[in-house]
Amino acid sequence: xxxxxxxxxxxxxxxxxxxxxxxxxxxxxxxxxxxxxxxxxxxxxxxxxxxxxxxxxxxxxxxxxxxxxxxxxxxxxxxxxxxxxxxxxxxxxxxxxxxxxxxxxxxxxxxxxxxxxxxxxxxxxxxxxxxxxxxxxxxxxxxxxxxxxxxxxxxxxxxxxxxxxxxxxxxxxxxxxxxxxxxxxxxxxxxxxxxxxxxx
Amino acid sequence: xxxxxxxxxxxxxxxxxxxxxxxxxxxxxxxxxxxxxxxxxxxxxxxxxxxxxxxxxxxxxxxxxxxxxxxxxxxxxxxxxxxxxxxxxxxxxxxxxxxxxxxxxxxxxxxxxxxxxxxxxxxxxxxxxxxxxxxxxxxxxxxxxxxxxxxxxxxxxxxxxxxxxxxxxxxxxxxxxxxxxxxxxxxxxxxxxxxxxxxxxxxxxxxxxxxxxxxx
Numbered sequence: 001x002x003x004x005x006x007x008x009x010x011x012x013x014x015x016x017x018x019x020x021x022x023x024x025x026x027x028x029x030x031x032x033x034x035x036x037x038x039x040x041x042x043x044x045x046x047x048x049x050x051x052x053x054x055x056x057x058x059x060x061x062x063x064x065x066x067x068x069x070x071x072x073x074x075x076x077x078x079x080x081x082x083x084x085x086x087x088x089x090x091x092x093x094x095x096x097x098x099x100x101x102x103x104x105x106x107x108x109x110x111x112x113x114x115x116x117x118x119x120x121x122x123x124x125x126x127x128x129x130x131x132x133x134x135x136x137x138x139x140x141x142x143x144x145x146x147x148x149x150x151x152x153x154x155x156x157x158x159x160x161x162x163x164x165x166x167x168x169x170x171x172x173x174x175x176x177x178x179x180x181x182x183x184x185x186x187x188x189x190x191x192x193x194x195x196x197x198x199x200x
Numbered sequence: 201x202x203x204x205x206x207x208x209x210x211x212x213x214x215x216x217x218x219x220x221x222x223x224x225x226x227x228x229x230x231x232x233x234x235x236x237x238x239x240x241x242x243x244x245x246x247x248x249x250x251x252x253x254x255x256x257x258x259x260x261x262x263x264x265x266x267x268x269x270x271x272x273x274x275x276x277x278x279x280x281x282x283x284x285x286x287x288x289x290x291x292x293x294x295x296x297x298x299x300x301x302x303x304x305x306x307x308x309x310x311x312x313x314x315x316x317x318x319x320x321x322x323x324x325x326x327x328x329x330x331x332x333x334x335x336x337x338x339x340x341x342x343x344x345x346x347x348x349x350x351x352x353x354x355x356x357x358x359x360x361x362x363x364x365x366x367x368x369x370x371x372x373x374x375x376x377x378x379x380x381x382x383x384x385x386x387x388x389x390x391x392x393x394x395x396x397x398x399x400x401x402x403x404x405x406x407x408x409x410x411x412x413x414x415x416x
Contacts, residue, residue: 006255007264014268021272030280030343155284155343167343 031167034153035182038171042178048148050109050138053121053130060107060138061177067198068105069191070171072154073137074112074164075124084108084168085128087185091170092135094188095195104195106135111149111156111166113139152179174198204243211240212297223283226345226353231360234273234296241301251306259315262307269300274330276341283344324365331357 019025027033037043047059061068071088073081088106095104108130110116116124121137124130130137140148149156156166172181172194181194215222215236222233245251251262272278273296281288308316333341334354340347 002255003257003260006261010261010264010268014264014271018268018271021275021277027277029276029341031339033277155280157344157346159346165340165346167340 030153030155031169034167035169037153038179038182042174042180045151045173045177045179046147047177048140048144048151050107050140051118052132053118053125053137054132055118056136060109061173062105063175063177065175066103066105067100067175067195068107068173069195070107070109070152070173071185072111072149072152072156072166072168073108073124074110075116075120075137076112077163080165080168084185085124087188088135089129091188091191092129094192096134098192100192100195100199103199104134106130108135108137109148110137110139111145111154112164113142113145153182172198201247204247208240208243208297211236211243212293215240216293219289226279226342226349227356229279230353231356234292237293237296238301238304241297241299242305243301244297245302245305245309248302248306250302251310256306256310258312259307259310262303263311263315263319264307266300266304266307269295269303273300280342280344320364320368324361324368327357327361327364331355331361 022028023033023036027036045061047061047063049057050060051057060070069088069091071084073084075081085108088108092106095101108124110121116139121139125132125135125137129135152171154166156164159165168185170183170185170187170191171179172183172191174180175198178198180198181190183190183194215233219233222228251259256262273292278288278292282292283289308319311319331354334350334357336354337350341350345353
C-alpha cells in the first residue's frame with residue numbers, strides 16, 4: 001500500500017504546485033498571467049513623471065476623472081508600432097463617437113526615451129493624428145524606465161535589426177490609477193467594454 | 201563514485217558559467233541547459249539511498265515527481281520568470297537536478313520494462329507535440345524571446361524527437377538481425393514454419409525488453 005500512498009501524495013502535491021504556478025491552469029504564459037492579474041487583482045500602478053510631445057510634464061496615471069489607455073511604442077519602429085498607431089487612431093475615433101467621449105485619455109508611451117526626443121514624439125503624433133490632448137505621445141525619464149515597464153508588465157527585447165520587440169497591448173488604467181485590463185491592440189470592442197468597467 | 205560526483209558538479213558549474221550564451225536563445229536554454237542540469241541530478245542518483253525504499257516500488261512515486269517537475273519547467277511562464285528574476289534562476293538550478301533528474305533516474309531504475317517502454321513512447325510523442333506547438337503558435341509564448349527563436353526551438357524539439365526515436369529503435373533493429381542470423385546458422389534444414397517465426401519474434405521481443413531493463 002505504501003507505494004500507492006506515496007504516488008498519490010506526489011500527484012496531489014504536484015497538481016497543487018502546477019495549479020499554483022498557472023493560476024489554476026488558466027495562464028501558461030507570462031502574457032496571459034499579466035492579463036489575468038489585471039482583470040482579477042487590478043493592481044495600482046505607481047505614478048511616473050513623463051514628458052509629452054507638447055513639452056508638458058505630468059504624472060502618469062493622472063488620478064483625475066478620466067480613464068487612460070496606455071500603449072507602449074518607440075517612434076523609430078518601422079512596422080508593428082505604425083500599425084499600433086493606426087489602431088490607436090481608430091480607438092480614438094470610435095470613443096469620440098460613443099458614450100465615453102471626453103472621459104478617456106490615450107497615451108502612447110515611448111520605451112526608447114533616449115532616441116525619442118520631444119521633436120520625434122511630435123513627429124510621430126503628427127503622422128498618426130495625435131492631438132496632444134485626447135491622445136498624446138510621451139516618454140518617461142530614462143532612470144524610471146525599468147520600474148515603469150515592470151509596473152505594466154512589459155518586456156522589451158532587441159530584435160537584432162536595431163529595433164525592439166515587446167508584448168504590445170492596450171493597457172486600461174482606471175481613474176484611480178489601477179491597471180484593470182490588458183487587451184490585444186486590435187481588440188477595440190474589448191477596449192471599449194473595459195473602459196466602461198474602469199469608469200464605473 | 202568520485203567520477204559521477206565530479207561530472208555532476210562540472211555539468212552544473214558549466215551550466216552556470218555559460219548561463220549568458222545558453223540563455224540567450226530558447227533553443228539552448230530549454231534543450232541544452234535544462235537537460236544538462238537534469239543530467240547532473242541523474243548522475244548522482246546511484247550514489248544516494250534516495251528512492252530505494254518501499255514507497256518507490258516500481259519507481260512510480262519518483263517518476264510521477266519527475267513528470268510534474270518537467271511539466272513545471274516546460275511552462276513558458278517559468279522560462280520567462282527565470283530570465284526576469286534571479287530567485288527563479290536559483291530555483292531552476294536546484295529544481296532541475298534534484299526534482300527532475302534525480303527522481304527520474306531513481307524511478308526509471310526501478311521501473312518495469314513495460315513502464316519504461318511507455319515512458320519512451322510518451323517522451324517521443326511529447327517532443328513531437330512541443331515541436332508542433334513551438335513552430336505553429338500564432339503568438340510569442342515567452343515575452344523574453346523573439347518569435348523566430350521560438351520557431352527554432354520548435355525545430356529543435358522536432359530534431360530531438362527524431363533523434364530519440366532513432367536511438368531507441370536502433371537496438372531493436374540490431375537485435376533483430378542478430379537473432380535472425382543466429383537462427384539461420386543454428387537450425388539447419390528444419391525448414392521455416394509459422395511456429396518458428398513466432399518463436400523468433402518472441403526472442404526479439406524478450407531481447408528488447410532485456411535491453412530496455414539494463415540500467416542506463
